[in-house]
Amino acid sequence: MWRYAGRRALATVPVMGFVALFVFSLLYLAPGDPAAIIAGDQASAEDIARIHASLGLDRPFLVRFGEWLWHVLQGDLGTSIFANLSVAHMIGQRIEPTLSLMVLTLVFSVVVAVPLGVLAAARAGSWVDRLVMLFAVLGFSVPVFVMGYVLAFVFALQLDWLPVQGYTPISHGVWPWLRNLILPVVALGAIYIALIARVTRAAMLEVLGQDYVRTARAKGLGLAPILFVHALKNAAVPIVTVIGLGVALLIGGAVVTESVFAIPGVGRLVVDAILRRDYPVIQGVTLLFSFVYVLVNLIVDLLYSVLDPRIRQ
Amino acid sequence: MIRWARRHPGIAAGGLLLVLIVLAAVLAPLLFTVDPTALAPARRTRPPSAEHWFGTDMLGRDVYSRVVYGARVSLIVGFAVAALASAIGLAIGVVAGFVRWLDNVVMRAMDGLMSVPPILLAIALMALTRGSVQNVIIAITIAEVPRVSRLVRGVVLSLRELPYVEAAIAAGTRTPRLIWRHILPNTFAPLIVQASYICASAMITEAILSFIGAGTPPIVPSWGNIMAEGRALWQVKPFIVFFPAAALSITVLAVNLLGDGLRDALDPRLAKRL
Numbered sequence: 001m002w003r004y005a006g007r008r009a010l011a012t013v014p015v016m017g018f019v020a021l022f023v024f025s026l027l028y029l030a031p032g033d034p035a036a037i038i039a040g041d042q043a044s045a046e047d048i049a050r051i052h053a054s055l056g057l058d059r060p061f062l063v064r065f066g067e068w069l070w071h072v073l074q075g076d077l078g079t080s081i082f083a084n085l086s087v088a089h090m091i092g093q094r095i096e097p098t099l100s101l102m103v104l105t106l107v108f109s110v111v112v113a114v115p116l117g118v119l120a121a122a123r124a125g126s127w128v129d130r131l132v133m134l135f136a137v138l139g140f141s142v143p144v145f146v147m148g149y150v151l152a153f154v155f156a157l158q159l160d161w162l163p164v165q166g167y168t169p170i171s172h173g174v175w176p177w178l179r180n181l182i183l184p185v186v187a188l189g190a191i192y193i194a195l196i197a198r199v200t201r202a203a204m205l206e207v208l209g210q211d212y213v214r215t216a217r218a219k220g221l222g223l224a225p226i227l228f229v230h231a232l233k234n235a236a237v238p239i240v241t242v243i244g245l246g247v248a249l250l251i252g253g254a255v256v257t258e259s260v261f262a263i264p265g266v267g268r269l270v271v272d273a274i275l276r277r278d279y280p281v282i283q284g285v286t287l288l289f290s291f292v293y294v295l296v297n298l299i300v301d302l303l304y305s306v307l308d309p310r311i312r313q
Numbered sequence: 314m315i316r317w318a319r320r321h322p323g324i325a326a327g328g329l330l331l332v333l334i335v336l337a338a339v340l341a342p343l344l345f346t347v348d349p350t351a352l353a354p355a356r357r358t359r360p361p362s363a364e365h366w367f368g369t370d371m372l373g374r375d376v377y378s379r380v381v382y383g384a385r386v387s388l389i390v391g392f393a394v395a396a397l398a399s400a401i402g403l404a405i406g407v408v409a410g411f412v413r414w415l416d417n418v419v420m421r422a423m424d425g426l427m428s429v430p431p432i433l434l435a436i437a438l439m440a441l442t443r444g445s446v447q448n449v450i451i452a453i454t455i456a457e458v459p460r461v462s463r464l465v466r467g468v469v470l471s472l473r474e475l476p477y478v479e480a481a482i483a484a485g486t487r488t489p490r491l492i493w494r495h496i497l498p499n500t501f502a503p504l505i506v507q508a509s510y511i512c513a514s515a516m517i518t519e520a521i522l523s524f525i526g527a528g529t530p531p532i533v534p535s536w537g538n539i540m541a542e543g544r545a546l547w548q549v550k551p552f553i554v555f556f557p558a559a560a561l562s563i564t565v566l567a568v569n570l571l572g573d574g575l576r577d578a579l580d581p582r583l584a585k586r587l
Binding site: 140142157249255283286 | 421422424425426428429430431432433434436437439440441513517520521524525526527540547548551554555558559561562565566569570573
C-alpha cells in the first residue's frame with residue numbers, strides 16, 4: 001500500500017514541475033517591465049538597467065526560474081504589484097470563503113448526485129430516469145453565473161428567503177454562515193451534480209448487469225442493499241474519478257460564483273488581479289488551485305486501491 | 314425524415330435549434346435589429362416594450378439587437394475553438410501515439426496543462442494579452458487541446474493493437490499511409506462528439522471570461538459582456554441580464570443535445586456507458 005502511494009505521489013512531481021514552469025513563464029512573458037515601473041517616468045536608460053540588475057532581471061531564464069521555484073517551495077509566492085503585500089498573505093486572508101464554498105458544494109453535490117444516479121440506473125427507462133437525465137443535460141447547459149442569477153432572483157429578491165449576496169465568516173455562527181452560502185452552493189453544484197449523476201448512472205448500469213447482482217437478488221436480498229452495498233461499491237471507481245476530475249469545474253466555477261454573489265474569496269482576488277494586471281497574484285492563485293487539483297486527484301488515485309485492491313498491481 | 318428524427322431526437326432538436334440560432338446570427342441585420350452599439354442616453358434602462366423587445370441597457374442601447382448580434386461572437390468562438398482544438402489535438406495525439414520517444418514528453422506536458430483548471434488557464438493566458446475575440450479563441454483552444462490529444466492518443470494506441478492494423482503493417486504499409494487510411498477515419502467518431510462538447514464549453518468559457526472582464530473588449534456585444542454591464546443593475550433591472558443569459562443557455566443546450574445525439578448515433582457502445 002505505502003509503496004503504491006509513494007509511487008503515485010512521485011508521479012505528480014513532474015506534472016507539478018511543468019505547472020510551475022508554465023506559471024513562471026506567465027510572469028516572464030507578462031508585458032511591462034517592472035524595473036521601468038519602479039524607476040518612474042524620469043528614469044534614464046542606465047537607471048532602468050541598474051534596477052534591472054539589482055532585481056536580478058538580467059539573469060538567464062532558468063536561473064530565475066530556479067530561484068523563484070526555491071522561494072515557492074518555502075511558501076513565498078512573491079509580492080503583489082498593486083497591494084504591495086505578500087501574495088501568500090493575501091490568499092490566506094481570503095481562503096476561508098472559497099474553501100467553505102468549495103467543500104460545501106462538493107459534499108452537497110455528492111450527497112444529491114450519487115443517489116440520483118443510482119435511482120436513475122435502478123429504474124432505467126422510466127420517467128424517473130428521464131427526469132434525472134433531463135436535469136443532467138440542463139445542468140451542463142446553464143452556465144454557473146446564469147444559475148446564480150436565476151436562484152438569487154427567485155429565492156432572494158422575489159421570495160426573500162435568503163440573502164442576495166455577501167459572506168459571513170463561520171466564526172459568527174454556523175447558521176448565518178450557511179444562509180449566505182446556500183444559493184452559491186446550489187448554483188455552483190448544478191453542473192457538478194449533473195456530471196456525477198450521469199457517471200453514477202452509467203457505472204451502475206454496467207454493474208447491475210453482472211452475475212453477482214443476479215445472485216444477490218436470487219438469494220432474496222432487498223433492492224436497497226443490492227443497490228447501495230453490492231452494486232455501488234463496484235461502481236465506485238468511475239464515480240470517484242469523476243468527482244476528482246470535476247474539482248476543476250468547481251475551481252473555475254468558484255471564480256465566477258464569488259463574483260455573482262459578492263463573496264470576498266480567492267476567486268474575487270484573481271478577478272480583481274486581472275483587471276489590475278497584478279501578475280504575481282494571478283500566478284500565485286493559479287499555482288495554488290492547480291496544486292489543490294493535483295492533490296485531490298492524487299487522493300482519488302490512492303482511493304482506487306482502497307476501493308479496488310486489484311488496481312494496486 | 315420524421316422517422317429519422319424520432320429515432321434521433323437529440324440530433325433533430327439540437328440541430329434544428331442550432332440552425333435557427335446560426336440563421337439569426339447570420340441574418341442579424343434583417344431581424345428588425347438596430348445598431349447594437351448605438352447609444353441613446355435619453356432612453357436608458359427601459360423595460361421591454363413594443364419598440365425595444367428586450368428593453369434598453371444603461372447606455373440606452375437596444376438589448377434585443379445586442380443579444381442577436383451577440384450570437385455571432387458566441388458561435389464564432391464556439392466553432393473556432395472546436396475546430397482548432399480538434400485539429401491540433403488530433404495532430405498531437407497521432408504523433409504521441411506513433412512516436413514512442415515523444416509520447417512521454419508530450420503527454421507529461423499535456424498532464425501539466427490539464428492540471429491547471431481550464432477556466433483558470435484561459436484567465437491566466439488572457440492576462441498576458443489584450444482582450445480580443447481572436448485572443449479569447451487562442452486562450453480557450455490552448456486550454457482544450459490537452460483533453461483532445463489524450464483522447465486521440467488513447468484511440469490510436471488501441472487501434473494499433475487491432476489485427477487489421479497489424480496486418481497492414483505486416484503487409485508493408487508505410488506509416489503516413491497507415492495513419493491516413495486506417496487510423497484517421499477511426500478517430501473521426503469520438504472526435505466529432507468531443508468537438509461538440511468543446512464547442513459548448515468554449516461558449517460558456519467565453520461568456521465567463523467576458524463577464525469577469527478578461528474576455529472580449531467591452532465594445533463587442535457578446536453575451537458575457539452584456540451580462541457584465543447589466544450586473545450592476547441586475548437587482549432593479551433584471552431583464553438586461555436575463556435575455557443574454559437565456560440566449561447563452563439555449564445555445565449551449567442545443568449544442569449539448571446535438572453532441573449527446575451524435576454520441577448515441579455514432580457509438581452505441583459508448584452510449585450505453587454514459
